[in-house]
Amino acid sequence: MEFIDPPGLWKAPRYANIVVAGEFAFIAGQTAFDEQGNVVGVGDIDAQCERALQNLMICLRAVKATPQDIVKVTNYVTDRAYLARLVEARNRIIGELRTASTAVVSGLARDTLLVEVDAIAHLGRR
Template sequence: MSTHLTRVQAPEGLAPGTGYSHVVWGSGRFVAVSGQCAFDEERRVVGVGDPGAQARRVFENIRRCLESAGATFEDVVKLTYFVTDIAHLGPVRTARDEVFDPERLPASSAVQVSALILPELLVEIEAYAIVPEDRV
């Protein structure tokens, strides 16, 4: 379990976040992962028409990016979700819960957008992480 991060689900005067922490902070090396879409290694779209399948691929792509920086999902402090339909958030959250400890969720924002880079894409997610000093 990561101890370099502090997560506050409900600061005084705020209702607890549902599926996110209101505030996360820590010490270490900052890592920014660009918005990831459901592309495979050949830049083919995975899960056309299926937001859950796309979200699972997006989290796999984020995992690979984090690993390249010496980070894990445990180090993620912030996620931003971009979805073409807010109804996709349910399947996206299900995919998120497959890779994050539900008791240690990052801060999050969700935005419905009119389109992503290709019309087949339904979900894009960016991530910020802090890698602890002992792994820097």
């Protein structure tokens, strides 16, 4: 296994942003954290969606993957009303995905976080 914390992302003390195991990259939940672990866009769902998805793209690029390599995504929001905004941002930033998907409405690690997205990408060469 390979544990990766790409430049441009906050390096969490207890987990890696990406774990590559075999032909799969497991991308930890990406939120609106900047490189220092500060929340970008406090109270602004659109800003947080944008940052979380940009962070997801950083992870994909770090393992030479594209959004089309994503096989599973889990979307976490603190309010069900935010799901449509997340999908709009995702379509704009990474394109429409047809993948296995789960949506969860729950509290997140910090009270100021509104959205989190994790993913599994297949790295096997086509």
